[in-house]
Amino acid sequence: MKKLISTPSRTKKILDQFNLRAKKGFGQNFLVDPVIVEKCASMAHAESAVIEIGPGIGSLTEALCMHAKKVIAFEVDKDLMNVLADTLSDYDNVEVILQDFLECDLEQVVTDLKQQYGSVSVCANLPYYITTPVLFKIFENLDISYITVMVQKEVGDRFAAKPNDTEYSALSVEGQYLFDIKKLFTVPGRSFNPSPAVDSVIIQFSRKENDKSNQEIQNFFTLVRACFKQRRKTIYNNLKEYLQDGQLATQALEKAEIPSNKRAQQLSIEELERLFEVLQ
Numbered sequence: 001m002k003k004l005i006s007t008p009s010r011t012k013k014i015l016d017q018f019n020l021r022a023k024k025g026f027g028q029n030f031l032v033d034p035v036i037v038e039k040c041a042s043m044a045h046a047e048s049a050v051i052e053i054g055p056g057i058g059s060l061t062e063a064l065c066m067h068a069k070k071v072i073a074f075e076v077d078k079d080l081m082n083v084l085a086d087t088l089s090d091y092d093n094v095e096v097i098l099q100d101f102l103e104c105d106l107e108q109v110v111t112d113l114k115q116q117y118g119s120v121s122v123c124a125n126l127p128y129y130i131t132t133p134v135l136f137k138i139f140e141n142l143d144i145s146y147i148t149v150m151v152q153k154e155v156g157d158r159f160a161a162k163p164n165d166t167e168y169s170a171l172s173v174e175g176q177y178l179f180d181i182k183k184l185f186t187v188p189g190r191s192f193n194p195s196p197a198v199d200s201v202i203i204q205f206s207r208k209e210n211d212k213s214n215q216e217i218q219n220f221f222t223l224v225r226a227c228f229k230q231r232r233k234t235i236y237n238n239l240k241e242y243l244q245d246g247q248l249a250t251q252a253l254e255k256a257e258i259p260s261n262k263r264a265q266q267l268s269i270e271e272l273e274r275l276f277e278v279l280q
C-alpha cells in the first residue's frame, strides 16, 4: 500500500521522482506531517464540497479527498500538474485547476458547488506571500461557511487583534465582523519541507449570522480599507482622501462621534460601522 503523500519519506520520493524543488516565489512549503494534515482536514467541515488553494504535491488534498464529496484545488505552478495527476490518481472526487486563485471566478465556482453539494468550505495551507488578498477574496463570498487555513503566526495574530494593538488592521476588522475566529493549533516549522523560519497556525473562521446584503458588506469593507489605507494618517485624512471632500469627512466623523484626530487603528468595529451608517 502507498504511504500518505504527507509522510516525509513519500514527499521526498515524489520530489526526487519529478526532480522538483520547492519554489520560494510561489511560497511553497510542503506539509510533511500526516497527523497535522489529517487533523486539519477532519476539522475543516469539508464533508460536502471543499476548495483548496495551492495543493502543492497533494498532501492536504489527499486528506480532503478522504473527507469530502468533492475537492476543487487551484494551483498556479504548472510544473505541479503532472505531479498531482500522478499523486492523486487514486481519487476521482478531485479537480485540479491550473489557475492563479486570485484570478478565478470564485462566485461561479461556489455557486456551482453549492447547487450540487449543498455547502462549501475552504481548507488550505496558504502561500504566505498572498495570504491577505486570498483571504479578502474568500471573505467576499458569503456562501462559504467555514474557512480553515494555515497561515504564518503573525497573520494569525492579526485576527485576534483588538483596537490599539499593532497587528489591528483592515483584515482584523473584516475577519471579526464576518466570522467567529478560532485558533485550532500551532504548526511548528519542522512540519514543512522546506522548514520556514517562523511557526504557523491553523485558524478557523465560522461565518456569523448577518442580515446585511452582499453589496452593503462590500461597501462597508471598501470604507474600512480606505480608513486603514495609510495607517499613520488620521481617520480624517484617510476619509477626506476617500470621499474627496474634507467638509463631508468632518461632518461624517462628528455625526458618528469619532474624534477626527484618531487613527483607524484605534477604532472599534462598532465605530467603523457607525461611520458607515452615517455615510449611507
Ligand code: SAM
Pocket: 026, 027, 028, 029, 030, 031, 032, 053, 054, 055, 056, 057, 058, 059, 060, 061, 074, 075, 076, 077, 099, 100, 101, 102, 124, 125, 126, 127, 128, 130
Ligand atoms: N498544500 C500544499 C501542502 O500543504 O503541502 C502546498 C502548500 S504551499 C504553502 C502553497 C501552495 O500554493 C504551493 O503549491 C504554491 O505553488 C501554491 N500557490 C502559490 N500562489 C498561488 C496562487 N496565486 N494561486 C494558487 N496557488 C498558488
